[in-house]
């Protein structure tokens with residue numbers, strides 16, 4: 001017997017995979033400044049590191065806004081602060097940016113991160129306000145030379161199971177951008193009628209199975225089964241669509257889950273109402289020659305923005321506006337799948 005075969009066989013430690021599986025365990029990605037290599041590796045693979053948001057169309061936005069030192073700007077949707085930081089850099093230490101977000105939790109982290117990178121209160125004012133209060137902020141600032149709105153939700157919000165934005169992880173069915181105000185999606189489903197829910201799914205997300213899904217949800221709630229987690233909602237959708245031929249079922253369930261979550265998110269956050277108000281107040285917040293860029297992520301938002309800019313142009317409020325949408329490059333979409341649905345529109349105040 002050789003020496004080698006006498007050595008007792010040692011069981012190899014089970015391979016756990018490259019990345020930690022639970023959100024809380026993604027400690028390296030959640031501290032991006034400390035673990036730059038891990039973060040770069042995740043980004044190169046076309047993924048967004050946990051706790052981070054990759055800003056979309058940064059170059060196109062900066063090219064259009066033409067930010068000069070000494071100017072005053074407004075970032076309506078602070079998020080991770082990627083766009084804010086890129087715009088702050090253009091100011092070269094002279095000028096000011098006001099930014100809003102309704103997400104207290106993420107805004108506090110972003111404020112700290114930007115302060116540590118040298119963008120303190122002398123250059124940046126963050127307000128925990130809805131961007132539809134743009135008129136008040138413009139009054140305090142004396143009008144804006146440039147404005148950016150990057151609508152929707154951040155990757156941090158989608159990836160955090162406690163927020164309930166994703167049907168891919170289980171968590172409370174919340175879907176509020178500001179968890180300190182309003183009611184959660186679960187509470188909304190507790191009292192909504194079948195007709196109203198079907199209308200919401202159709203209007204907010206063009207859901208083709210809106211009638212079937214609305215009936216199934218309201219039936220469950222009537223039986224006393226509260227749909228208060230993301231997985232419970234997903235299960236109701238899966239059961240409702242079980243009549244779909246097996247070869248198409250998986251994809252249809254996925255799409256219907258995406259649309260249902262989108263419709264509920266728009267509803268609990270009054271997204272169309274606040275965007276409408278923002279677009280109405282936008283011209284009044286811009287200085288003459290001021291520039292505004294808006295990124296949207298679904299057709300309902302884009303239609304609203306398009307109409308407001310077109311009407312503003314026809315009324316002589318805007319000197320110019322985007323006739324066509326500007327889309328991210330194929331390269332950007334390949335590196336960041338969340339960029340696929342992005343549409344940018346812009347206008348210049350007369």
Ligand SMILES: C[S@@+](CC[C@H](N)C(=O)[O-])C[C@H]1O[C@@H](n2cnc3c(N)ncnc32)[C@H](O)[C@@H]1O
Nearest residue numbers: 055077079080081082083101102130131150153
């Ligand atoms: C797509 S993210 C913005 C990402 C950001 N541009 C960046 O580069 O990191 C959208 C952000 O806007 C915020 N938001 C959405 N609707 C809002 C509203 N009506 N008022 C203020 N903030 C809003 C969300 O909470 C989220 O943090």
